[in-house]
Amino acid sequence: MAQRRTARGLLSRGEIVDAALAFAEEAGLQALSLHKVADRVGVRTMSLYRYVRDKDDLLDAMGDAVLTAMTVPEVESMTWEEALAALADAFRAAVRAHPHAAPLLLTRRINAPASLPMVETTLKVLTSQGLSAKEAVHVLRVYIAFLIGTLLREVGTAPTYASDSSALSAGSPDALADSGFPLVADAATELSVCDHEAEMKFGLAMFTAALRERLGAS
Amino acid sequence: MAQRRTARGLLSRGEIVDAALAFAEEAGLQALSLHKVADRVGVRTMSLYRYVRDKDDLLDAMGDAVLTAMTVPEVESMTWEEALAALADAFRAAVRAHPHAAPLLLTRRINAPASLPMVETTLKVLTSQGLSAKEAVHVLRVYIAFLIGTLLREVGTAPTYASDSSALSAGSPDALADSGFPLVADAATELSVCDHEAEMKFGLAMFTAALRERLGAS
DNA sequence: ACCTGAACACCGTTCAAGT
DNA sequence: ACCTGAACACCGTTCAAGT
Numbered sequence: 001m002a003q004r005r006t007a008r009g010l011l012s013r014g015e016i017v018d019a020a021l022a023f024a025e026e027a028g029l030q031a032l033s034l035h036k037v038a039d040r041v042g043v044r045t046m047s048l049y050r051y052v053r054d055k056d057d058l059l060d061a062m063g064d065a066v067l068t069a070m071t072v073p074e075v076e077s078m079t080w081e082e083a084l085a086a087l088a089d090a091f092r093a094a095v096r097a098h099p100h101a102a103p104l105l106l107t108r109r110i111n112a113p114a115s116l117p118m119v120e121t122t123l124k125v126l127t128s129q130g131l132s133a134k135e136a137v138h139v140l141r142v143y144i145a146f147l148i149g150t151l152l153r154e155v156g157t158a159p160t161y162a163s164d165s166s167a168l169s170a171g172s173p174d175a176l177a178d179s180g181f182p183l184v185a186d187a188a189t190e191l192s193v194c195d196h197e198a199e200m201k202f203g204l205a206m207f208t209a210a211l212r213e214r215l216g217a218s
Numbered sequence: 219m220a221q222r223r224t225a226r227g228l229l230s231r232g233e234i235v236d237a238a239l240a241f242a243e244e245a246g247l248q249a250l251s252l253h254k255v256a257d258r259v260g261v262r263t264m265s266l267y268r269y270v271r272d273k274d275d276l277l278d279a280m281g282d283a284v285l286t287a288m289t290v291p292e293v294e295s296m297t298w299e300e301a302l303a304a305l306a307d308a309f310r311a312a313v314r315a316h317p318h319a320a321p322l323l324l325t326r327r328i329n330a331p332a333s334l335p336m337v338e339t340t341l342k343v344l345t346s347q348g349l350s351a352k353e354a355v356h357v358l359r360v361y362i363a364f365l366i367g368t369l370l371r372e373v374g375t376a377p378t379y380a381s382d383s384s385a386l387s388a389g390s391p392d393a394l395a396d397s398g399f400p401l402v403a404d405a406a407t408e409l410s411v412c413d414h415e416a417e418m419k420f421g422l423a424m425f426t427a428a429l430r431e432r433l434g435a436s
Numbered sequence: 437a438c439c440t441g442a443a444c445a446c447c448g449t450t451c452a453a454g455t
Numbered sequence: 456a457c458c459t460g461a462a463c464a465c466c467g468t469t470c471a472a473g474t
Binding site: 438451455 | 462
Binding site: 228229261262263264265268 | 437438439440441
């Protein structure tokens with residue numbers, strides 16, 4: 001073991017985080033343990049503690065890494081509508097690259113510097129349209145809340161991408177049709193299918209419409 | 219122990235779920251274990267397995283219970299704007315009643331029948347304004363994504379309601395001002411404060427504006 | 437039918453010890 | 456400085472056993 005280590009060079013925080021991310025995508029986040037990560041990295045569990053304060057610290061670092069890997073688009077030459085769509089796309093791509101790790105950045109406190117490039121660019125788009133810093137922050141929060149809710153739904157199809165089209169609520173159309181709720185029954189077919197990309201586009205269109213009105217009013 | 223049991227009557231799934239919810243609010247979700255729940259209920263760990271398949275099954279039941287406790291408002295006499303606001307309010311109240319358990323219903327798959335009353339009422343409001351079942355489902359999903367993202371932010375101030383005003387991203391205004399991102403620095407004050415109720419209202423207003431436009435167009 | 441004792445493999449984390 | 460062995464209290468879960 002010590003040999004394999006020296007052969008590969010020193011252990012590092014980055015190597016540990018990468019191993020943890022790889023493990024999470026293979027086996028799921030619940031299966032992740034420091035013991036398993038250590039195994040994968042070829043080291044004994046306790047060695048991790050030189051690079052990682054905690055299991056929680058590791059989880060934070062994983063979320064951070066996923067967010068850092070996001071490529072923030074160049075928005076200079078775009079309309080604001082295109083820019084917001086491109087930002088959403090880039091965020092979605094980063095999340096989909098690590099669906100099992102995604103909850104770490106979607107649900108843990110985003111206090112990471114890693115989120116700032118995206119925030120900065122979004123604020124640039126919004127303020128370039130005449131919003132004040134204050135208004136831009138409110139609009140940013142609505143935008144992010146929508147993105148998080150939408151991506152959580154997409155990625156919350158937790159176990160290993162079970163099926164591509166997943167229900168909003170109860171499983172089968174039949175269960176919904178027999179639920180005893182007339183409008184749910186009417187919409188059973190629609191409710192039991194979810195095209196994540198289309199839903200994202202639909203929501204972005206609503207968001208854009210609302211923002212356009214707000215911009216016009218100012 | 220057996221005495222205490224028979225004195226109180228039989229153990230039940232509901233009693234276990236209630237104890238688990240109470241424990242989660244006191245000690246946090248990460249501290250929740252079947253051993254601790256059993257302790258609280260006055261029983262040995264293994265007794266729980268007669269009422270609960272799994273720890274996961276218990277967590278599902280907890281989320282379900284929180285959602286079931288939601289009082290769906292009577293919307294008959296309201297405008298659709300008021301109805302959507304009342305629904306959001308009711309959902310928010312249910313979530314805030316169990317902030318530590320909230321992630322269970324906000325991030326786990328909502329396949330629960332418990333969500334159907336709220337879905338039914340929302341669909342009623344939307345279709346009453348002339349939306350087709352299909353359109354109503356799309357709009358519903360945007361609405362729910364926004365609510366989930368927003369409430370997750372509010373409640374994600376995880377540990378025991380640490381502070382009422384919480385940051386979107388990096389902690390202190392100072393850290394944001396020194397982040398090297400000019401627009402983030404400009405908005406540092408706004409970014410470091412978050413009035414959750416006001417943000418919810420702001421987002422609902424945007425959602426309502428977008429929906430109004432969509433209704434007018436059809 | 438309902439609860440328990442004993443036991444399992446596994447977990448996060450510590451501390452003192454090796455090189 | 457970096458890694459490890461031994462050990463800790465605690466997990467989720469099982470199985471066979473009590474009443």
